[in-house]
Amino acid sequence: MSITPIEQQIIKYLKTGDQRAINLLYENYSNSLYGVILKITINEEIAQDALQETFVKVWKNASKYDAKKAKLFTWLFRIARNTAIDKLRSFNNRYQKEVQIDTSNVYILPTSNLNQDVLDIREHVEKLEEKYQIVLNALFFEGMTQQEASDELNIPLGTIKSRLKIGLRELKKVYNP
Secondary structure: OOOOOOHHHHHHHHHHHOOHHHHHHHHHHHHHHHHHHHHHHOHHHHHHHHHHHHHHHHHHOOOHHHOOOOOOOHHHHHHHHHHHHHHHHHHHHHHHHHHHHOOOOOOOOOHHHHHHHHHHHOOOOOHOOOHHHHHHHHHHHOOOOOOHHHHHHHOOOEEEHHHHHHHHHHHHHHHHO
């Protein structure tokens, strides 16, 4: 995997916390990343917001970049893609809540169908070992796929699957003693 001189310079700046990295990243990658984000969000305002947030995440997570694992653009692409998906989900959730205010059926649902024992699931997840908590939180409460959790948490996909299985087995002991 060959690295261009500009990529080498950007990586060096990122690793040393030099703010010139952001300028170089923006000059060299903003158009491509914006295109990826716009394709996902299909909304220019959301795409611009997601692009800005992408660069903030890149700056905050610069120390996590590993050239041995992925090319710089691949790493940037993943951050941009995940940010765009998050922004789109957030926008859609907010939009759906606003639309449903007039037609809400919240008060029509019978509460007798709710299993009161599982409403405290977060509390039970917090009692698990941290390594299982992290995986279960990413997958269930943050809505990540197993692959996204693997990428985001920098944990091999097989380990994600194992920790999920073990974490669920431990929760099952709580709910089905």
